[in-house]
Amino acid sequence: MAGHIQDRWYKGEVGPDGKARKVKTxxxxxxxxxxxxxxxxxxxxxxxxxPDKQKRKAEQWLANxxxxxxxxxxxxxxxxxxxxxxxxxxxxxxxxxxxLTRESVESRLRLHAIxxxxxxxxxxxxxxxxxxxxxxxxxxxxxxxxRRGIFAHxxxxxxxxxxxxxxxTNPCRASxxxxxRLEPRKVKPWPAARIMAVRSELPSQYQALVNVAAGCGLRQxxxxxxxxxxxxxxxxxxxxxxxxxxLRLHRPVFxxxxxxxxxxxxxxxxxxxxxxxxxxxxxxxxxxxxxxTLDGPAVTASLIFTGPMGxxxxxxxxxxxxxxxxxxxxGVETGRDHGMHxxxxxxxxxxxxxxxxxxxxxxxxxxHDPGFTLRTYTHLMPSSGTRTRAAVDGVFNDEEPTRDGPDxxxxxx
Numbered sequence: 001m002a003g004h005i006q007d008r009w010y011k012g013e014v015g016p017d018g019k020a021r022k023v024k025t026x027x028x029x030x031x032x033x034x035x036x037x038x039x040x041x042x043x044x045x046x047x048x049x050x051p052d053k054q055k056r057k058a059e060q061w062l063a064n065x066x067x068x069x070x071x072x073x074x075x076x077x078x079x080x081x082x083x084x085x086x087x088x089x090x091x092x093x094x095x096x097x098x099x100l101t102r103e104s105v106e107s108r109l110r111l112h113a114i115x116x117x118x119x120x121x122x123x124x125x126x127x128x129x130x131x132x133x134x135x136x137x138x139x140x141x142x143x144x145x146x147r148r149g150i151f152a153h154x155x156x157x158x159x160x161x162x163x164x165x166x167x168x169t170n171p172c173r174a175s176x177x178x179x180x181r182l183e184p185r186k187v188k189p190w191p192a193a194r195i196m197a198v199r200s201e202l203p204s205q206y207q208a209l210v211n212v213a214a215g216c217g218l219r220q221x222x223x224x225x226x227x228x229x230x231x232x233x234x235x236x237x238x239x240x241x242x243x244x245x246x247l248r249l250h251r252p253v254f255x256x257x258x259x260x261x262x263x264x265x266x267x268x269x270x271x272x273x274x275x276x277x278x279x280x281x282x283x284x285x286x287x288x289x290x291x292x293t294l295d296g297p298a299v300t301a302s303l304i305f306t307g308p309m310g311x312x313x314x315x316x317x318x319x320x321x322x323x324x325x326x327x328x329x330x331g332v333e334t335g336r337d338h339g340m341h342x343x344x345x346x347x348x349x350x351x352x353x354x355x356x357x358x359x360x361x362x363x364x365x366x367x368h369d370p371g372f373t374l375r376t377y378t379h380l381m382p383s384s385g386t387r388t389r390a391a392v393d394g395v396f397n398d399e400e401p402t403r404d405g406p407d408x409x410x411x412x413x
Contacts, residue, residue, distance in 0.1 A: 032051050144181060216347065253291065
């Protein structure tokens with residue numbers, strides 16, 4: 001058994017007859033009688049006190065401590081006293097994700113988690129605390145998607161605490177604690193006429209940007225980061241290797257595409273001609289930005305689309321001053337589903353309608369998992385019934401029509 005049990009009410013001594021006996025101590029009858037003591041993995045002594053007539057419980061507690069140590073599941077009794085805010089702040093300093101993601105996580109925790117959970121010790125959380133917190137976020141009117149993201153960050157903090165032996169279990173994983181459910185929402189691709197209407201409302205130096213996003217499926221930041229050297233006009237391939245991201249104080253950097261996943265996308269002739277015409281009127285501009293972080297190494301690329309001063313495009317300024325005015329000019333309402341991401345949805349819908357595989361569409365869009373692509377666009381895929389009817393009609397439509405059919409079928413035929 002790890003450690004030993006100290007009896008604070010009695011002590012052993014040897015009597016005049018040379019026999020061991022128990023003698024009352026000065027603390028007899030005062031306070032908790034038994035003190036279970038052991039040395040933790042860090043070399044410090046730990047203890048827990050138990051009342052009179054509970055020696056067996058003290059022994060069982062020590063036995064459990066020994067078992068936890070042997071399994072590697074040991075958690076120090078005082079480890080959970082650190083507050084959520086203290087642990088979350090320490091956890092945030094150890095993150096090695098890209099700076100923009102790190103800033104987003106820190107902002108969500110400081111705005112929506114620490115004010116409600118920050119002062120509570122990590123070891124004192126129960127599922128009810130998390131359920132109450134989630135209800136508070138819902139009552140504040142935050143969207144389900146946003147609340148789901150915040151919940152994921154908080155759960156990650158608790159998981160780190162489990163791995164650091166601060167707490168035993170993650171309360172976010174209790175069966176009664178459920179992540180906010182996303183409202184079912186089907187992507188509704190824009191018709192081609194709307195794409196062209198918005199394109200015509202854009203300033204001429206940004207019209208080819210629509211061809212790239214809708215014809216190759218690039219994200220907004222990837223279009224902003226597209227360089228002449230990334231386009232293989234002869235080979236019919238576009239290399240997606242960077243994006244423009246905004247970090248603190250809206251300062252731009254070059255960074256890998258989302259998820260760090262570079263990819264190659266087929267370059268349709270129509271997009272190639274649009275880019276060639278654009279470059280003839282608006283030559284590419286060499287832009288130098290730090291890579292990934294504000295203090296990262298300088299990287300230079302000949303960007304195809306730039307701002308009026310030859311600088312990289314700022315998504316906030318572009319959306320406010322260029323994109324939304326073009327939407328209004330084309331008679332399109334500005335809203336959640338009408339950002340430049342709508343052009344990616346159009347691209348996906350065109351490929352799926354043409355019979356392209358989910359795997360290929362996922363690769364071209366730069367998704368991390370074909371399953372995500374399937375879940376997002378499955379309603380746009382032709383159904384098996386549609387394909388079956390088309391296949392059969394393709395055979396029989398080539399035959400000479402006859403007068404026999406469902407209405408003329410004879411009994412016993």
